[in-house]
Amino acid sequence: MRRHDYYVYLVTNRPHGTLYCGVTNDLLRRLWEHRSGHADGFTRRYRCRRLVWFEHHTEIGEAILREKRIKKWRRAWKDALIQARNPDWSDLAPSIGL
Incomplete structure (x- = not known):
């Protein structure tokens, strides 16, 4: 049986700045998209490029549910998660090979 990797992650534009929460099956590729401007929308507009937190999952349903829950959290809870x-x-990003 093949193992699947999914990641829930938080990127920001600066410490304690604007946060974006996302989910992906390829964290390095997704970070490259954010950093190069290939990811349209929110992260491009607010220049969210700094990976400050991520979490690994093996089930896509778990990862999506976790992302949705984090997106609904208060800002203080997200800050505490990162802290x-x-x-x-x-x-x-450098610690994971980018």
Whole structure:
């Protein structure tokens, strides 16, 4: 049986700046799209390019549900989620190979 990888992630334009929550099956490709401007819409308009948090899932349904829940959260909860693993709001993309 093939293993599937899905990621829920948060990108921002600066520490404590505008946040975007997304889901993808290829985190490196998706980050490249955000950074190069190939991802139209919100992330391009607000220049959300810094990966500050991500979470791995093996079931697409779980990943989509998690993304939808996070999108409904209050901003303070999202900030706390990031702070717990990335208190400096550093760009995590280099740590995953981008």
